[in-house]
Amino acid sequence: MRLSRYFLPVLKETPAEAEIVSHQLMLRAGMIQQLSAGIYSWLPLGWRVLQKVEAIVREEMDRSGAIEILMPTIQPADLWRESGRYDAYGKEMLRIKDRHERDMLFGPTNEENVTDIFRRHVKSYRQLPLNLYHIQWKFRDEVRPRFGVMRGREFLMKDAYSFDLDLEGARRSYDAYFVAYLRAFHRMGLTAIPMVADTGPIGGDMSHEFQILASTGESEVFFDAAFEDIDFGDPNLDPERLKALYAAADEKHDPATCPVPKDRLRSGRGIEVGHIFYFGTKYSEPMNATVSTADGADVPVHMGSYGIGVSRLVGALIEANHDAAGIVWPESVAPFKVGIVTIRHDDEAANALAEDLYRKLTGAGVEVLWDDRDERAGAKFATMDLIGLPHQVTVGPRGAKSGRVEVKDRRGGAKDELSLDAAIERLAR
Amino acid sequence: MRLSRYFLPVLKETPAEAEIVSHQLMLRAGMIQQLSAGIYSWLPLGWRVLQKVEAIVREEMDRSGAIEILMPTIQPADLWRESGRYDAYGKEMLRIKDRHERDMLFGPTNEENVTDIFRRHVKSYRQLPLNLYHIQWKFRDEVRPRFGVMRGREFLMKDAYSFDLDLEGARRSYDAYFVAYLRAFHRMGLTAIPMVADTGPIGGDMSHEFQILASTGESEVFFDAAFEDIDFGDPNLDPERLKALYAAADEKHDPATCPVPKDRLRSGRGIEVGHIFYFGTKYSEPMNATVSTADGADVPVHMGSYGIGVSRLVGALIEANHDAAGIVWPESVAPFKVGIVTIRHDDEAANALAEDLYRKLTGAGVEVLWDDRDERAGAKFATMDLIGLPHQVTVGPRGAKSGRVEVKDRRGGAKDELSLDAAIERLAR
Numbered sequence: 092m093r094l095s096r097y098f099l100p101v102l103k104e105t106p107a108e109a110e111i112v113s114h115q116l117m118l119r120a121g122m123i124q125q126l127s128a129g130i131y132s133w134l135p136l137g138w139r140v141l142q143k144v145e146a147i148v149r150e151e152m153d154r155s156g157a158i159e160i161l162m163p164t165i166q167p168a169d170l171w172r173e174s175g176r177y178d179a180y181g182k183e184m185l186r187i188k189d190r191h192e193r194d195m196l197f198g199p200t201n202e203e204n205v206t207d208i209f210r211r212h213v214k215s216y217r218q219l220p221l222n223l224y225h226i227q228w229k230f231r232d233e234v235r236p237r238f239g240v241m242r243g244r245e246f247l248m249k250d251a252y253s254f255d256l257d258l259e260g261a262r263r264s265y266d267a268y269f270v271a272y273l274r275a276f277h278r279m280g281l282t283a284i285p286m287v288a289d290t291g292p293i294g295g296d297m298s299h300e301f302q303i304l305a306s307t308g309e310s311e312v313f314f315d316a317a318f319e320d321i322d323f324g325d326p327n328l329d330p331e332r333l334k335a336l337y338a339a340a341d342e343k344h345d346p347a348t349c350p351v352p353k354d355r356l357r358s359g360r361g362i363e364v365g366h367i368f369y370f371g372t373k374y375s376e377p378m379n380a381t382v383s384t385a386d387g388a389d390v391p392v393h394m395g396s397y398g399i400g401v402s403r404l405v406g407a408l409i410e411a412n413h414d415a416a417g418i419v420w421p422e423s424v425a426p427f428k429v430g431i432v433t434i435r436h437d438d439e440a441a442n443a444l445a446e447d448l449y450r451k452l453t454g455a456g457v458e459v460l461w462d463d464r465d466e467r468a469g470a471k472f473a474t475m476d477l478i479g480l481p482h483q484v485t486v487g488p489r490g491a492k493s494g495r496v497e498v499k500d501r502r503g504g505a506k507d508e509l510s511l512d513a514a515i516e517r518l519a520r
Numbered sequence: 521m522r523l524s525r526y527f528l529p530v531l532k533e534t535p536a537e538a539e540i541v542s543h544q545l546m547l548r549a550g551m552i553q554q555l556s557a558g559i560y561s562w563l564p565l566g567w568r569v570l571q572k573v574e575a576i577v578r579e580e581m582d583r584s585g586a587i588e589i590l591m592p593t594i595q596p597a598d599l600w601r602e603s604g605r606y607d608a609y610g611k612e613m614l615r616i617k618d619r620h621e622r623d624m625l626f627g628p629t630n631e632e633n634v635t636d637i638f639r640r641h642v643k644s645y646r647q648l649p650l651n652l653y654h655i656q657w658k659f660r661d662e663v664r665p666r667f668g669v670m671r672g673r674e675f676l677m678k679d680a681y682s683f684d685l686d687l688e689g690a691r692r693s694y695d696a697y698f699v700a701y702l703r704a705f706h707r708m709g710l711t712a713i714p715m716v717a718d719t720g721p722i723g724g725d726m727s728h729e730f731q732i733l734a735s736t737g738e739s740e741v742f743f744d745a746a747f748e749d750i751d752f753g754d755p756n757l758d759p760e761r762l763k764a765l766y767a768a769a770d771e772k773h774d775p776a777t778c779p780v781p782k783d784r785l786r787s788g789r790g791i792e793v794g795h796i797f798y799f800g801t802k803y804s805e806p807m808n809a810t811v812s813t814a815d816g817a818d819v820p821v822h823m824g825s826y827g828i829g830v831s832r833l834v835g836a837l838i839e840a841n842h843d844a845a846g847i848v849w850p851e852s853v854a855p856f857k858v859g860i861v862t863i864r865h866d867d868e869a870a871n872a873l874a875e876d877l878y879r880k881l882t883g884a885g886v887e888v889l890w891d892d893r894d895e896r897a898g899a900k901f902a903t904m905d906l907i908g909l910p911h912q913v914t915v916g917p918r919g920a921k922s923g924r925v926e927v928k929d930r931r932g933g934a935k936d937e938l939s940l941d942a943a944i945e946r947l948a949r
Contacts, residue, residue, distance in 0.1 A: 098589075098641075098652065126636070127596040127622075132637055133591075134589055134637070135589055138590050158564045160561060160562055160563055161561065161562040161570070163559045163674045164593060165673075170555075185594075187626075189661055197594070207555070221527060228592070230593075230594060234619065245593065
C-alpha cells in the first residue's frame, strides 16, 4: 500500500479524553475514531490489526475442533425469558422494541441462542461432543465506557460453546479450549497466565480467566515462576500441569497461604483477555436441551462457554507492546510487516529503488506500507515509529547510488545497511 | 472436514414457512436457522458460503482501490439529525434508547457515519479521491420480513463511499465500482445486468442497479443481447460501453420506445443484488464535509454510495443455481469444493481409500467434506445433492479393490471412474 493512496489520519496531539496508553496510541495512530461513548469506527490501520487478531483466534478455534457459525446481533427477549436472564440481566443489556413493539435486545452474549440451535437439531449422545463458536459484535451498555476499545460498549468477541453428555466429556472440551487459548495468545506474542476464576453456585475448578502481562495492566497478578519456562507454542501442552501451577489475582492472593516459595513467586500487572467457564446444565435444563443416552434416558446436555475479547485484545496488545515513540507490533498482528520510507520525495534514484523494493516485497506476499508522500523525513520517521510496523526500510539518495537501504527493527531499534537483495531476503522470509 | 464431526443439520421436510426455493433449500441444507422474524443464525455450511461471497466482494473492492474500514452497528441519532434523515427515515429504522435515555439506532446504512469520519480528517483536495468501504451487519425493520435471507431484517451489506472534489472525479470513482461489481458477480458465476435506476432529485445517469438473472427472479428485466457476448472477466471492461447497452426492468420497459430491435432483445427474471449511486453533496453540505480547492476555496465534497447485499447474494446464488435435488454451487462460492461419500461404512478397503483421498486433497489445499457417517448410501447421495458441492467422489468396496473411485460433477451430472491419482489431479487443480 502506498501511503499517498491510503487513509491514515494520524494525530499530532494526544486527545485529552484518552486516559490509557493504548487508547491514546490507537487514536494518534489513526486506528479508531469514536462515534459515540464506547462505540468506535475502525479506521484502515486498526481494522487490519483487528482482522489479524481475529484470524489467529479463528485458526486456533478451528484447530481445536470447534465449528464456526454466526449468530445475529439482535435477539428476541422471549428466548432470554426461557433462561430467566431477561429479568436478571441489568441495565448493561441494550433492550429494544421493534416496530411491532416486540421486546428484542442486542446480544451481550449468546448462550440462549446457541442452546436454541442445539435443542432443535441434536437429539442423541452420538452427536456429541459438539463445539460451536462465532466471532460477532456484542453490546454491553456500560454506565461509563472508557479506555477506548478496552471497555467499549460495542465490542467484538469470540464466544464458543461446548455441548457434552457429561462432566467428563465437558472437561475434555474445557481442556481443549484451555490449550487453544494459550496457543492463540502465544501466537500474538503475548504471555497469558491462566487463573482460577469464580464459578459461582456451580463450584468446581472449571473456570479460568486468562490475563496477559503488561506493565500498564489493570490489576496485579501473582504466579509461579514455572510459567516463564513453559513453551506455549508446544503442540502438546499439558493443561493439567498448567492448571496445577499457582496463579492468582491481587484480591485472591494471600502471601500467608501462597503455596509458592518467595523466590519462585512472580508478579506483574494483568489484563483479562479471555474467560472459559463450565456451567453444566444451567441453560440446558430450563431450555429443555436434552439428549438421549445409550440407555435411552433423556438428560440435559452439559455446557460451557469460552470467550475471547477480540477487539479488547487490540488494546491489550498495545498496552503490552509500546514505547515512548509509539506502538511496537508483534509481527503476527502487525497491520503491515514492513514500512518503507523515502527520505527525499524528489530524488529519482531513491524513488526508483523504493519502488523496486516495494514491488518485489509485495510480489513475495509481504504486506508493505510505503510512505511515498511529499513530507519531511522526520515526520515520516515519527509516523512509522508511531504506527509500529516491525521493520522499517529507509531509502535515501545516498544509499540509492550504491543500491543500499537501511533496515531498522522497530523493537530494539537495531539498524543495518543492506543491499536491496539482502534486504528482500531478510524481509520476505 | 469429516461429516461425523461436523454440524450439518439437514431437514427431510421442506419447512412450510419458506415460500421461495432459496429459503427452502437454505433451511433444508442446514445453512441457516431463524431466530426471530427476518433474523437468522448462520449454521456452519451457510457461514462458509457467506464468507466466500464476502471474500470475493472484499478482493474486488481492494482491487478497485477502495480501503476497508469497519463502522459500528449502533449509531447516535444526533448524527442522523444533522443530515435530516433521523426524522425522514420511517419505521424501518430500528430506534433504540440507551441506559442514559440517549437516542440511538441500529444503522440501516452509513452515509452519516462515513461523512463524519471524512470531515474530521480530510481537509484538502490533495487527499482526494478517497474511497472507503466496510462489510457490516445492518438492520432494517421490514414490516413483513420474508424470503429468508433475501429480505431479512438483519443482513450483511458491503457499502462503499466515494469522496471526490467534483463531478468529474465522482464519475471516475463511480465507473471503478461499476466495473468492480460486474467482476465480483462474474466471479461468483452470476450474470449481472446493470440498469439505470432512479436518481431522485439529483437527476443524471449515475445510478445503477445490478440484477442477476435467475428463473425465479423477483421481476422481469429486458436487455440487449449484446450483454451475452460480454466477457465480464475482462480486466479492461469499458464501463461506458456497458452503460450504453439497453437494460430495463419491467416497469420501465416500453416495447414501443425500446431502442433494441426485437431479435436483439432478451428478457429474464432478475434479482437485485447491488446498487451504486452518486448523490453529490446531499450529505456533505448539511454535515459540513468540505475540502479546500487549489484556489483556496472551501467546497462540499462530492459523494456516492455503493452497496452489495452480501447475505442476500447467498440466497440469490441459490435462486440462480439449483435443480430438483438441491443446490448446485458455482465453485467459487461452494462451501466445500469436493464431497466424498463412502458407500459402505464397514468396508475397510473403501474407508482406507477414502481416507487416503481425503488426506491428499486436503493436503493440496482443497476443501473437502467427507461423509464418513454410518448411514445408507442413498441418504448420503441425497445429502450431497442437496448441499450442492461441485464435485462428488464415491468410494465403494468394488472400486476400492482396484483403487478406483467415481467422480461426479454436481452440475450436469457427468460421472467418471478414475484412479485415485487421476481423481486427485482433476480435483486439486
